Amino acid sequence: xxxxxxxxxxxxxxxxxxxxxxxxxxxxxxESLSQRLQEEWLADWAARSSTMSRLRLAIGCCWAARVIALxxxxxxxxxxxxxxxxGSVSAYAQRDSGYFSQRSGTLFIVLSLHSxxxxxxxxTVTHFHVSAVDPLQNRLLKDxxxxxLPLQVPSPLLGDxxxxxxxxxxxxxxxxxxxxxxxxxxxxxxxxxxxxPTQAVTQVLGGPGAGFPNTDDFxxxxxxxxxxxxxxxxxxxxxxxxxxMADPSMLQGTGSARxxxxxxxxARAGSGHYRATTENGRPVNSCYAxxxxxxxxx
Amino acid sequence: xxKKERDVRMSLQTLKVLEAFLETPTEQxxxxxxxxxxxxxxxxxxxxxxxxxxAGWFVSQxxxxxxxxxxxxxxxxxxxTTTGLRRAGEVFASFNRGVLA
Numbered sequence: 228x229x230x231x232x233x234x235x236x237x238x239x240x241x242x243x244x245x246x247x248x249x250x251x252x253x254x255x256x257x258e259s260l261s262q263r264l265q266e267e268w269l270a271d272w273a274a275r276s277s278t279m280s281r282l283r284l285a286i287g288c289c290w291a292a293r294v295i296a297l298x299x300x301x302x303x304x305x306x307x308x309x310x311x312x313x314g315s316v317s318a319y320a321q322r323d324s325g326y327f328s329q330r331s332g333t334l335f336i337v338l339s340l341h342s343x344x345x346x347x348x349x350x351t352v353t354h355f356h357v358s359a360v361d362p363l364q365n366r367l368l369k370d371x372x373x374x375x376l377p378l379q380v381p382s383p384l385l386g387d388x389x390x391x392x393x394x395x396x397x398x399x400x401x402x403x404x405x406x407x408x409x410x411x412x413x414x415x416x417x418x419x420x421x422x423x424p425t426q427a428v429t430q431v432l433g434g435p436g437a438g439f440p441n442t443d444d445f446x447x448x449x450x451x452x453x454x455x456x457x458x459x460x461x462x463x464x465x466x467x468x469x470x471x472m473a474d475p476s477m478l479q480g481t482g483s484a485r486x487x488x489x490x491x492x493x494a495r496a497g498s499g500h501y502r503a504t505t506e507n508g509r510p511v512n513s514c515y516a517x518x519x520x521x522x523x524x525x
Numbered sequence: 526x527x528k529k530e531r532d533v534r535m536s537l538q539t540l541k542v543l544e545a546f547l548e549t550p551t552e553q554x555x556x557x558x559x560x561x562x563x564x565x566x567x568x569x570x571x572x573x574x575x576x577x578x579x580a581g582w583f584v585s586q587x588x589x590x591x592x593x594x595x596x597x598x599x600x601x602x603x604x605x606t607t608t609g610l611r612r613a614g615e616v617f618a619s620f621n622r623g624v625l626a
Contacts, residue, residue: 266598269598270600271555274597283567284560286568287569290568290569291572298572299579
């Protein structure tokens with residue numbers, strides 16, 4: 228038997244609190260054990276050396292009473308009889324399995340609540356972290372609508388003020404003097420003389436002249452194989468000597484890119500062989516168009 | 526009785542309590558003594574003591590003193606039963622920890 232030098236029940240507000248906790252815990256235990264546990268716990272509580280140790284024991288007794296209340300039937304353990312206690316093992320065993328299943332359920336609920344709180348905390352922190360920094364965004368700023376300023380026309384200062392013209396000191400003659408009438412002294416306008424008619428110019432447009440290349444020589448072989456035919460119009464600018472002054476261009480296509488290209492080659496090759504346009508028989512620089520026909524001959 | 530003894534569920538704290546009693550199997554210990562020996566908190570200790578008592582491993586009785594003359598309340602003292610001593614030895618043997626005979 229352990230015989231330690233224990234002191235009597237200590238005093239103080241924390242000890243008073245601890246004692247009340249123990250009495251309260253013992254009341255929550257099964258009725259058959261309540262008195263025994265209260266006396267036992269108070270004795271052990273008094274044996275503790277420090278105030279904090281006693282307070283911890285008192286708090287632990289609260290938990291112990293709850294566990295004992297769950298485990299033990301009111302008649303499972305007699306207050307002081309080992310024989311009765313031994314006889315109630317069966318009831319204890321049944322409560323024991325029930326207690327652990329209930330404890331497991333409680334543990335599951337506690338873990339679920341903790342998981343839920345943790346999830347809520349993480350979600351909240353993440354939300355604030357994301358929303359704390361706005362991503363860079365391009366925003367289209369609308370042009371400010373032009374404000375139509377009301378047209379404010381200052382009202383005339385005159386108002387009802389009337390200007391009275393002073394009367395002249397002289398008298399204006401009411402009848403015209405025929406000698407000073409301007410209508411009678413004005414000269415008549417000179418007659419309109421139309422410009423003399425210009426002299427007519429006889430213009431003869433030019434075209435491909437002597438020595439101009441033959442169209443068949445520029446017929447693309449592939450177009451021949453594909454039976455491509457067409458008629459195009461080529462625009463050329465020719466000087467007085469029948470030479471091209473600029474690169475010819477297609478005024479109207481043949482319908483085939485190959486034939487159009489060959490028509491331009493023909494027009495370039497004919498430089499120097501064009502017949503210049505004449506005005507009054509004199510060759511002049513001019514631009515004109517002529518047709519090129521690509522036609523297969525059987 | 527033997528069937529009922531098997532219903533005791535062993536935990537680390539229960540083993541510590543048994544170990545405290547097995548140091549001196551014939552000695553009677555109060556809850557405060559067990560707490561000093563194995564350091565188990567009261568919230569766990571007292572249910573274990575009641576559990577082992579219900580299973581027949583322990584017996585308990587009030588300390589035979591006069592509280593008024595001793596100046597302190599009487600304590601509840603626990604002691605290993607013969608069955609409890611045997612069963613505790615078997616339990617520790619199964620854990621290969623060795624038990625005092």
